[in-house]
Amino acid sequence: MYKYLLISLLICFVASSIQAQDKQEKKPEVKTPNVKWWDGMTLQVDAASIASSTLLSKDIYSVEAGAQIELKHKYLPIVELGYASVNKTSLEDIRFKTSGFFGRVGLDFNLVKKKKDAKLSPNLFLLGLRLGMTNATYTINNMAITNDYWGAGQVLSESKLSPTKIWFELVFGIRVEVVKNIHMGWSLRNKHLLTTDKEGEISPWYIPGYGKNATSNWGFSYTVGYKF
Template structure:
């Protein structure tokens, strides 16, 4: 299900990005500069949004409730400071374990635009990295460890408080649907680097902000955003020949 949702988000974003760029090219002036490039400087801008992928996922799986706010600050055409933060409530139950994890997380890092557009645009294709801190509590209502021989199967319950530090890497796209309103998606891979918990030998079952515990955790987001620019685009066009 996660893969199907991600594929739909990617295809819709690529189509919108292509349509947006075609429209921008159609509206440019017919005067041709001597060089085939136009240099421009985008203004600094602050963008704030929410991740709407989690409510969509929850309607299918029912095992992960997350609210996430995203934001970034554009310094220039290429570099953005970025942050995400949220709260997660995840549960899972099967014949071996039943647990619930609740807690918050904060991600801080940067994005770099990796595609240079010919015309000034708020669209971006970017790569980024985040440092992540997750602080949470896990209640294991029951667990069973199957063992051969004596003493046989082991079962029990416990609670654990954890703080996990992780690294996350991502690729993403943002497309301006309407003036200053953007839609975005990103694919992410993360792995924990420091794990502090109160129960010896306990491995986290779910990490807020990353997902259900694996050695390398894959995730994605789908966001709706509003951008507040601080100024206007500054163009520095080559001189054009006079006819």
């Protein structure tokens, strides 16, 4: 799965490079827009996680921000950092708590083609990849095991577990310049956990930065940023 993903991203990268090279070789007389190697840095916050924390979910609180640089108007390396805190009680009164920081590093590719004799568009169509990590501490309390037939019971609690969780995300989104240097955009993220739990072992219900603990997950972000 990961192999195919890396191969497909590599093919995208090579294909776009060859395409750009061909254009240059065949039509040297056409003026291409002046593409700068360094095209600025955008600092952004995720409004979706803040809105979701305050409006949709009482149990989950999450904030995140990122810094993305723009290279040759095509390659956009990014670092994202965030913090999440969850306090969830199940219908059977099992209590789960977690809080901690998470981080992601990755690269976006701008899919908008450069038009001949035109200004570079500040609006971007992005396809990218992220590698995320957290080792947030979590606790699960009040897990009751009954022994109906034989009598008596037990209440289990596990505390202060800090497993390192690593995942990757496939990211697809857009980013547009709404006012000079102010950018807004959304992205849809398909997340895949690389560190899975052993069957039957206590595992976190929620992983900061990843979401609910499952082998794959979906995420959405709506970013507002300023480009320097």
